[in-house]
Amino acid sequence: MEIYVLVKQVPDPEAIVKVKSDSELEIENKYFTNFFDEIAIEAGLKLREKFGGKVTVLTVDNKKVDALRRGIAMGADDAIQITDPALEGSDQFAIAKALATYLNLKDKPFDLIFAGRQAMDDDAGMVGPAVAELLGIPYVNVITGLEVDDPKKEVKVIREVDGGKEILSCSLPALFTCQKGLNNPRIPQVMNVMKAMKAQIKKVDLAALGLNAEEVGGKAAKIKVQKYLPPPKRPPVKMIKEDFPENVKTLVKLLREEAKII
Amino acid sequence: MALDFNFTEEQEFFRQMVRDAVNRLIMPKVKELDEKEEFPWDLWKEFAALGYLGLRHDEKYGGMGTDTITQMIFYEELARGSCGFSMSATMQILMGTYFIARFGNENIKQKILVPAIKGEKIGTICFTEDQSGSDLAGTRTLATKVDGGWKINGRKQWITNGPIADFATVMATIDPKLGLKGLNFYLVERKTENRDGFVSGQRLHKLGSRCSVTGELVMDNAFIPDENFLGEEIGKGVQYAGEILNEVRVMTGMNALSIAKEAMEDARQYANNRIAFGNPISRYQLIREKFAKFWAWYEASRTYLYKCAWMIQNNIPCIHDCMLAKYHSTEMCMYAVEEVMRIYGGNAFCSEYPPQRFWRDAKFLLYGGGTHEVLCDYLGRIYCKE
Numbered sequence: 001m002e003i004y005v006l007v008k009q010v011p012d013p014e015a016i017v018k019v020k021s022d023s024e025l026e027i028e029n030k031y032f033t034n035f036f037d038e039i040a041i042e043a044g045l046k047l048r049e050k051f052g053g054k055v056t057v058l059t060v061d062n063k064k065v066d067a068l069r070r071g072i073a074m075g076a077d078d079a080i081q082i083t084d085p086a087l088e089g090s091d092q093f094a095i096a097k098a099l100a101t102y103l104n105l106k107d108k109p110f111d112l113i114f115a116g117r118q119a120m121d122d123d124a125g126m127v128g129p130a131v132a133e134l135l136g137i138p139y140v141n142v143i144t145g146l147e148v149d150d151p152k153k154e155v156k157v158i159r160e161v162d163g164g165k166e167i168l169s170c171s172l173p174a175l176f177t178c179q180k181g182l183n184n185p186r187i188p189q190v191m192n193v194m195k196a197m198k199a200q201i202k203k204v205d206l207a208a209l210g211l212n213a214e215e216v217g218g219k220a221a222k223i224k225v226q227k228y229l230p231p232p233k234r235p236p237v238k239m240i241k242e243d244f245p246e247n248v249k250t251l252v253k254l255l256r257e258e259a260k261i262i
Numbered sequence: 263m264a265l266d267f268n269f270t271e272e273q274e275f276f277r278q279m280v281r282d283a284v285n286r287l288i289m290p291k292v293k294e295l296d297e298k299e300e301f302p303w304d305l306w307k308e309f310a311a312l313g314y315l316g317l318r319h320d321e322k323y324g325g326m327g328t329d330t331i332t333q334m335i336f337y338e339e340l341a342r343g344s345c346g347f348s349m350s351a352t353m354q355i356l357m358g359t360y361f362i363a364r365f366g367n368e369n370i371k372q373k374i375l376v377p378a379i380k381g382e383k384i385g386t387i388c389f390t391e392d393q394s395g396s397d398l399a400g401t402r403t404l405a406t407k408v409d410g411g412w413k414i415n416g417r418k419q420w421i422t423n424g425p426i427a428d429f430a431t432v433m434a435t436i437d438p439k440l441g442l443k444g445l446n447f448y449l450v451e452r453k454t455e456n457r458d459g460f461v462s463g464q465r466l467h468k469l470g471s472r473c474s475v476t477g478e479l480v481m482d483n484a485f486i487p488d489e490n491f492l493g494e495e496i497g498k499g500v501q502y503a504g505e506i507l508n509e510v511r512v513m514t515g516m517n518a519l520s521i522a523k524e525a526m527e528d529a530r531q532y533a534n535n536r537i538a539f540g541n542p543i544s545r546y547q548l549i550r551e552k553f554a555k556f557w558a559w560y561e562a563s564r565t566y567l568y569k570c571a572w573m574i575q576n577n578i579p580c581i582h583d584c585m586l587a588k589y590h591s592t593e594m595c596m597y598a599v600e601e602v603m604r605i606y607g608g609n610a611f612c613s614e615y616p617p618q619r620f621w622r623d624a625k626f627l628l629y630g631g632g633t634h635e636v637l638c639d640y641l642g643r644i645y646c647k648e
Contacts, residue, residue: 032278069275187286190313190326193279197272237537 001053001150003044006099006115006128007037007071009064013120019228033067036116038074038185039178043114043146045075046183051150053111056080058102060095062087065201073188073196084206089218092122096130098216101209103135111153113175117142125177132175139175140168144182148172267565273335280339283312288343295344295473296619301426302347302473309347310381314340315354319363323371324379330509330575334568337513341520345623346473352513353422353474354378358385360506361431361447365492370449374429383428388418388479389503395420395629396636398433398500399441403481405434405448411487414450417463417480424477425465428452431492432460432481433499445499449490450481458485470622504581508574511584511631515567515591518627519560522591522598525620526556529602536607543605552601560598563591582644585637592627592634599624 011017012030020026044055056078057071068079082098090098103110113132118125125141132139145158145165153172158165159179188196206213214220238254240247255262269277287308288295295302309315318333319325328336333355341348359378362370362385377383394400403416414434421427429451435444453459463478493502530553533544543549566587573580599621603610610617628634 066275066278070279073279187283187312188279189311190279190317193276194326194328196279197275 001047001051001112001148002110003047003053003055004103004110004113005037005040005044005055005057005071005076006113006131007041007057007059007067008034008116008119008121008127009059009061009067010034010119010121019230022227023225025228031064031066033070034116034119034121035185036118036120036178036180037067038070038116039180039182040114040116041071041074041076042183042185043176043178044112045186047112047148048077051148054078058082058099060087060090060098068201069196069199070188071196072199073192074186075188075192079199079201080204081201082204082209084213084216086206086213086217089221090216091221091223092124092126093130093222094216094220096127096134098206098209098211099127100131100134101211102204103131105209111172112148112155113137113173115175115177117177117179128175128177135173135175137173137175138170139177140170141177142179143176144179146176146182267568269331269335273332276332277335277339280314280336281342283309283314284339284343288340288347292344293616293619295346296470296623297472297613299467299472301350301423301475305347306350306381309351315351315381316379317355319359319375319379323363323375331568331571333509334512334516334571337516338520341517342524344473345517345521345626346471348517349471349474349626350423352517353387354381354385356509356513357387357506358423358427358429358431360387360509361492361502362429362449364502365447365494366449367489370489374449374451378429384423384426385429385431386421386423386427386479387431387433388421388424389433390418390420391416392419396632398445398503401433401435401445402438403432403434404438405436405446407436408485411485412448412491414448414481414484414486417478419478420466420476421479422474422476424479425462425475427460427479430460430479432479433503436496440497442500443497445503446496447492447499447502448486449492450479450484450486453484458483460484469625470619471626472622507631508570508581508584511588512567512570512574514627514631515563515570515588518588518592518595518624519563519567521620521624521627522556522560522563522595525599525602525617525624526553526560528616528620529553529605533605549605552605556594556598556601559590559594563587563594567591582641585632585641588631589634589637589641592624595624595627 009031011027012032015028015030018026048055055076057068057076058080059067060082062083065081068081072079082102115128129139140157143157143159147156154169155172155174156167156169157176158167240250242250316325317328317336321327337352340351359375362374378385391402406413416434429449432448432450433445434448437444451457451459453461460479460481463480465477468476533549534542536543570580570584570587573583602617603621606615606617609615
């Protein structure tokens with residue numbers, strides 16, 4: 001079973017992020033593998049353990065390859081970095097185009113593609129579905145359960161919906177984005193960590209993909225950031241100094257008329 | 263370019279992996295580990311399965327054979343979690359297995375080192391006695407040569423992992439009158455029906471570092487075979503101890519560094535959120551000064567400790583540097599945990615808040631690798647060229 005996992009390095013949740021200008025963020029140099037992508041890697045590894053085959057982690061990033069190294073540390077067989085100066089400023093569609101183009105190369109047959117439900121930095125959740133659309137394969141988002149019938153090339157997945165669970169099935173090849181609850185990503189063993197530290201990451205540029213610089217990058221972006229705004233500061237705490245039960249009445253009034261949350 | 267203070271991309275990745283493992287396995291249990299005061303067997307098994315216990319040992323025996331800087335990165339990250347767990351793990355990785363890996367024959371390595379790396383056998387090292395610790399010349403545990411081996415008699419105190427240890431590297435003297443020149447290391451296993459060895463004495467209940475169990479080991483005419491003598495020749499025990507102590511001191515310094523950092527990070531959040539007189543207390547100058555002083559001393563400590571790791575790795579003599587770095591880092595840690603107790607105000611005095619745990623854990627680091635009084639006396643003597 002040939003499995004690909006799309007991964008991204010995102011700012012660590014502990015990293016300090018500030019709005020530098022209208023179009024630029026200042027992010028502390030602390031990065032981490034997107035947690036939902038770890039779930040996706042784990043899903044791939046579990047299927048390989050059951051059916052055999054190969055798990056390849058794949059990213060589009062000109063600088064950071066730690067998400068790929070984490071994939072190898074967890075047990076992935078191969079890691080590919082799509083990198084090219086022309087990719088700078090790409091939006092989610094351009095990233096998806098680069099990934100789909102790589103996966104469409106005739107020497108890259110695949111059975112399954114996994115991705116995280118969304119990246120924890122932009123929270124867009126678009127790359128996975130866009131890759132599936134470009135490849136013309138079925139996809140299901142935000143799965144929390146997965147059963148693969150390899151001989152029949154069929155998959156049954158579960159996802160949570162309002163008030164219950166939805167069970168869907170589709171044929172392979174297919175793409176799924178993974179949600180918390182699908183599995184518990186393994187903690188890498190030190191043996192694999194050392195292997196990942198030394199691993200040679202294979203690099204692929206736009207020329208190898210047969211893409212032009214105009215098709216990706218900032219100029220081709222369909223989505224443009226207009227302005228970054230810092231979150232509003234927490235308003236000061238308002239103390240209600242009346243005695244019971246007047247204080248409760250005042251609190252309810254304030255919650256309804258001022259905070260407008262009830 | 264002669265000076266380069268950067269970690270490599272690979273080292274940074276390794277740090278991130280260890281940090282992540284500590285965050286997932288240890289951090290959620292830190293309070294419970296301290297309160298229960300028991301050795302956490304389940305956590306030990308989970309941790310051992312990741313392979314880190316073999317960090318500094320030969321790949322032939324299931325280890326990773328990493329360099330000193332990588333090991334120190336590991337110690338620094340591990341100590342962010344539970345100080346007690348860190349003490350037990352570092353005892354196993356470094357002191358408890360060092361002389362077995364260095365001097366043990368193939369039989370001993372297969373019998374002791376291989377299961378120790380898997381976490382299946384627990385190891386320790388024994389220096390301290392009722393009248394000796396930093397003063398090794400006062401060692402009274404006696405090793406007597408007999409046919410085919412040695413008889414060991416004595417009582418060792420303050421032994422980390424002692425109550426649960428399967429094997430111990432024991433410092434003993436062939437004659438107390440010889441002082442430092444009579445000291446050697448011997449491998450002693452726990453006594454069973456079929457084998458002579460040590461038995462556990464009293465278990466100690468400690469102020470901090472509480473999930474690392476500590477107690478006495480007693481050897482009463484315990485016979486050990488010749489192959490359990492750990493060394494190349496008799497009388498070199500002190501020299502060997504000096505050689506391991508460089509690593510032990512830098513490792514202890516790394517523990518201090520991490521406790522201090524965790525305590526101050528915690529205090530930073532508290533100070534930014536705790537409102538007094540209408541402002542977060544981090545806006546008051548006397549509070550800010552505590553963070554500024556810590557920051558300066560922390561950065562100096564960290565740089566010096568990694569310099570020592572680099573010197574050990576490159577076989578540059580650094581016994582005094584390792585003493586100085588351990589001393590500086592641990593005193594910096596004492597300052598940090600004390601000030602965090604003040605930043606938290608009265609809240610620091612109850613177990614619902616973490617400062618008291620940082621404060622109690624930190625005190626444990628004052629004694630390992632030589633008390634600061636002994637270290638300072640020695641270093642002062644060296645500095646004055648007496």
